[in-house]
Amino acid sequence: MNSNTFRMPAAVLLATGTVALLTAPPASATGGTPAGGEGRSGAVVLRTGLDVGLLNKTVHVPLKATLNEVSAPATAEKTALTVTLDGVEGNKPVSVLRADVATSKATANRTKAEAEANLAKARVHVPGLPLLSLIEVEKVTSKAVCEAGKKPVASANVLGTVTALGKKVTLTAGGPTKVEVPGVGMVSMELSAAETTSTTAAAAALRLKVAVNPLNLNVAQVDGEIVLAEAHCESPKGPAPTTKAPEQPDIKTQTGTGTGGATTGSGTGSGSATDANLAETGGGSLTPFITGGALTLLALGGGALFLTRRGRAQ
Numbered sequence: 264m265n266s267n268t269f270r271m272p273a274a275v276l277l278a279t280g281t282v283a284l285l286t287a288p289p290a291s292a293t294g295g296t297p298a299g300g301e302g303r304s305g306a307v308v309l310r311t312g313l314d315v316g317l318l319n320k321t322v323h324v325p326l327k328a329t330l331n332e333v334s335a336p337a338t339a340e341k342t343a344l345t346v347t348l349d350g351v352e353g354n355k356p357v358s359v360l361r362a363d364v365a366t367s368k369a370t371a372n373r374t375k376a377e378a379e380a381n382l383a384k385a386r387v388h389v390p391g392l393p394l395l396s397l398i399e400v401e402k403v404t405s406k407a408v409c410e411a412g413k414k415p416v417a418s419a420n421v422l423g424t425v426t427a428l429g430k431k432v433t434l435t436a437g438g439p440t441k442v443e444v445p446g447v448g449m450v451s452m453e454l455s456a457a458e459t460t461s462t463t464a465a466a467a468a469l470r471l472k473v474a475v476n477p478l479n480l481n482v483a484q485v486d487g488e489i490v491l492a493e494a495h496c497e498s499p500k501g502p503a504p505t506t507k508a509p510e511q512p513d514i515k516t517q518t519g520t521g522t523g524g525a526t527t528g529s530g531t532g533s534g535s536a537t538d539a540n541l542a543e544t545g546g547g548s549l550t551p552f553i554t555g556g557a558l559t560l561l562a563l564g565g566g567a568l569f570l571t572r573r574g575r576a577q
Contacts, residue, residue: 302376302409302499306367307332309344309360309382313473313487315390317350324348326390326487330360335371335378351390352480358393361386371499378494379406380468387489389475391482397450397475399426400491403468407457409496415464417457419492427452439472448475448485455490468492 308331315324328346331339342365345356364383370376382403386396401423409415425432427442427450434440436454443449450473457466471489 300500301373302335302371302411302497304335304369304371304376304378304407304409304494304496305333306369306378306380306405306494307490308339308362308365308367308380308492309387310490310493311359311487313389313485313489315348315351315482316484316486318478318481318483320350322350324351326359326485328359331365331367331380333367333369333378335369335376338366338368340366348390350481352393352482357390358388360388367494369494369496371496373499374411376409376496376499377407378496380404380492380494382468382492385491387471387491389473389485391477391479391485392447392475393480395429395447396426397428397473397489398452398469398471399424400469401425403492405466405468405492405494407464407466407494407496409462409464409498411499413498415459415462415496415498417459417464417466417494419455419457419466419468421454421468425452434469447477448473450475462498463496465495466493 307329310329310332311326313326315326316322317324326346326348328344330344331341333339342362343358344360345358347354347356351357362382362385364381365385367378367380369378382400385400385403387398388395389397400421403419403421405417405419407415407417421434425434427440428444428447430442430444432440432442432452434452434454436456439451439453441449441451450471453470453472455467455470457464459465467490469491471491473489474484474486476484
């Protein structure tokens with residue numbers, strides 16, 4: 264398994280005497296179009312913004328980390344995230360996320376921007392609770408598509424069973440689902456609704472509000488937010504792609520012209536469909552006279568031939 268390891272010393276914050284509460288920025292769609300004409304997109308599999316309070320020190324250590332965060336064009340497929348915090352769990356790496364599948368992908372050009380994030384068989388842990396998963400999910404996905412000239416689309420799904428602090432839960436779109444375990448703490452889970460504007464789209468599959476006080480392994484409390492499977496995009500500035508219509512066969516209407524022919528518009532000609540048919544077959548008003556003349560000539564010729572032969576015979 265691939266892993267990302269972050270080390271965050273507590274001494275830096277101790278010197279400043281500040282208490283940091285780092286929360287993950289929500290997936291949101293905002294107006295505006297990207298410069299340069301190309302679209303923009305990005306995705307992240309997991310984002311943490313946690314404040315870890317230590318038991319034996321008056322200090323709060325920020326745990327701000329991401330897994331597989333990409334901006335177009337890019338892809339990532341790491342499946343594990345570990346973080347090392349000074350003074351936490353004996354300075355050993357804290358396994359924040361382990362998953363069978365953890366992928367993110369983002370693409371963008373002048374016609375389309377698209378991003379997606381996927382998690383499968385994922386287990387999320389927080390400092391102080393190494394043996395108990397904060398949450399386990401079968402599969403979560405998010406996708407955002409922004410195409411030039413079209414309304415952006417965003418979707419997020421949580422599939423299969425969800426377990427929080429060892430309890431199976433049923434998530435609803437009506438509001439957050441809270442799970443509380445005495446002596447451990449509480450986690451509030453919310454299905455993040457997809458959000459779109461005329462040019463942007465964003466979605467996160469699952470958002471967790473964390474408030475646990477394990478009082479174990481030198482951890483007094485953990486507060487903050489965790490986001491699973493986040494995707495967002497901005498539409499390209501260029502025009503929408505055009506689809507060429509299929510060519511139609513060139514069919515021309517044939518019309519007759521001249522005297523006695525068929526006409527297609529207003530005119531003074533007296534032609535009709537009957538006249539047009541006669542013209543096509545060689546008929547017309549002079550046909551009887553021509554036929555009669557031909558027969559007369561044929562009779563005269565036959566009579567002359569008969570007289571000639573008779574004269575020779577005498």
